[in-house]
Amino acid sequence: MPFATCAAGPALAPLSLPARTAASATAARCGAFASPYYPPSVLACSLPRADPTAAAPPPNESRAAARAQRPRGGRIRAQAVSVAEGQTAEGSASEEEFEAVIGIETHVQLSTDTKAFCSCPSRYGAPPNEHVCATCMGLPGALPVLNGAVVAAAVRLGLALQCRVAERSKFDRKQYFYPDLPKGYQISQFDEPLASGGHVVVDMPVEAGGGRKRFGVTRAHLEEDAGKSLHGGDGSQVRYVGVGNGNMAEGSMRCDVNVSVRPRGQESFGTKVEVKNMNSFRDMQRAIDFEIRRQSSLLRDGRAHEIVQETRLWDEGTQQTAPMRSKEGLADYRYFPEPDLPALALSQPFLEQLRADLPELPEQRRRRYEALGLPMQDVLVLADDKEFSDYFDGVLAAGADAKAAANWLMGDLTALLKAERRSVAGMAAVMPPSTLAELIALIQEGTISGKIGKELLLVLFMEGGSARKLVEAKGLLQISDEAVIERLVDEVLAGNAKQLEQYRAGKTKLQGFFTGQVMKASGGRVNPGLMNKILMKKLNAPP
Template structure:
């Protein structure tokens, strides 16, 4: 016997599963299911440090070098070669741990993580297992205004040090699928990494992408990594599970790899949430298995890669060739004192100064933009005036020229000078906008350019009176109409005076003189 609604429920389950199978968007596939199911998301972020040499040897840590040129017996794992910890690697890890509000372990150690890949020459990876250098921290993010805004805090379980593996190059540079051969480049083997493991606090693809973007901002502000996902300097592996809303127990998690941007991460997570929700809705939860899946950008879907290993498969044991790490209180205080203002702190400061959250997110979240903006403020510019120029004309120019803020020729101090010239009446805002493109392209001083172009603002009383008199004499009919009651014509006269002066007349002084002359004073 079928209860009322069973047929409709069965059709909905079948349609959701079919939608995923046919490659429809995550939004299409999950329509009607988001209120019934909840995602649980955690992220493992690998940050490649920008030290000059590798983690445990003196080989150069260099992206893009000729294959197998930055290798030695230590990073190749040859018998008798002993690792030595790079002190800068440890300092970077402590910096990041403090920036993530973690507890720093006074004593930690290295471990061997056993697994066998062609690009892992030693057959094991030097990592940290039970005593990481940092743990129990958090990250706060401000969600984009266009997505409703709001502030979220996500926990950080741990941050630990480890070395990278080499790189398998398939078919001379293409994908594994369809390749006729594979080669191994060991330049990356031994390059230092920090792995940051989040708590399973995220619930949407957007939250996960914003968490990842904040980690990238932090490492860039600290100067310990360029965080470039396209180069593999930052790699995010996402764990996603889905459960019915209200249930405490987690579902079976799936790991997603191969996402080279935060937008790709968001789409991959949204698709995986839809896929798992559809399987649960169709009563096929047994098809959700503990596995690693790859994100296919072209097809906009995840595909199965391999069944995921368990901790027992790694056979961790303490690294016998490296001593324990001991950190003194003085060392920690020195590292803490070296920390710069971090992105979240900068966002709070800008917001407290009265900037809108939209402006705050643009000006604080990009370290290069923030550095430029800070130099403008340091040169004495008003924060709101500087923000208006940065968010308006300068952003528009950079977009039109397809350049970054670091590519403009105008020094930040010149923008402060330009703002000051407008503020003290030397030039008008209109003149400022006219000369800005030349400054951005050619550089040089703002006042110097104004003088060269003969654009100094006309602020002499007699000169302004002469301009107004000439305009009134040239338009007797309009003057008669104004004095007959058509007061809106004052705007017409304002425009004519500005035009005659080439935009150079002092606006406030001009309006004062014009009002008096129009009224026969």
């Protein structure tokens, strides 16, 4: 079955998504998404609003550094908007005065072997100007050919974002000059995007008030990834559906933030400022906080005219934004239908097949974990990373108790992963999920104690093997024979007569001392429940 068919006819222009994919990310702590082209839908109502401006092109300044053509993969760009209540901490706008409208535009590079519109490899870290061809350079006579894998990946992400995927969309040319864009235009989508009208449901952590928030996604579209200048010097939905790695450090996922502040109750939006150069979600939050404070301060001082529509850069060193360039309008890009690519037509069978092939999405997984009786804090940690979550599911599939498995994974195993700098995949290769399930079963059935279990976990994590066979080989079976335990308790009490006398005189805190001594005498193998029962009976017996 063909993945898609290209129908001849006029091409319209939606938003841009490079050979890698860009999808809207959730606003750090706001209630909705904002879009540069087809902007914000307010969180509560998800009502789209028109945006007169578009994302500005890259800066035009000459640069002394070396230029390099980054693999032009495909990417998806999604947009959404959010209205945030005025902040009150650290000098931000008072809650009574202002509210911020925040939009986030996210570019996600798609994990495809070749670029969006040619057969050149798309590899991160390749030498400059190596993976380029006549199509990349826009040489006369070179025509683009749409990569089917890019379309399939973009559709999967659109479906994962609960978007309406258009059976017909088109590509457009976005005109601007930049040294890293030798063609002088970028193939993007403008007025007919691949997907639109989606949403993401986020479970909020307890410290953020708990509950769930629904963030609207205005649109997601495909565009080629523009080149990158190299200078001397330097989720989860994306990973879940396998369309990209979501690595912000590599530039595989990039987020631009649009922030405007207005007096509370005012219907019209304030002047929008775009912020770039944020390499982490923490940077995004700090940049948003700074812009809200900066714009609020200017509004309070009667200097609203100093808030201009511009692009600003986030400076991690100063923790401030700084002007980069004035913001162009939509007309400056002179969008027109891409003449070398026909409109993209997707068949219903193709869309339904991709929908059926979607993996369990983060929200669905969180609901399933909730049904297991896990607290939301555990659910958020377990479902946050797909590899980690898959490992947890493997432990459950092997028969382990959900709460016990969650505790071991989020506690001892997480600590070991960090200490040994090992990935979840690396851990699974040595200690598969079934091994952890076996260890948990040994503890719960009373074969070994929890203390011995922790010691065995380190061995299994480093060397692998069978938990049960390791217990048998090392003679670590838990002592549950009451006669043996009673003898151990008698020996400890006889060897600590002074402490026994103090306990019986009222110093009951010494119970912990005796418990530790019995555990030590048994090598940590004694059944703690039986041991405590026998110990208390003998401690409280008449002299």
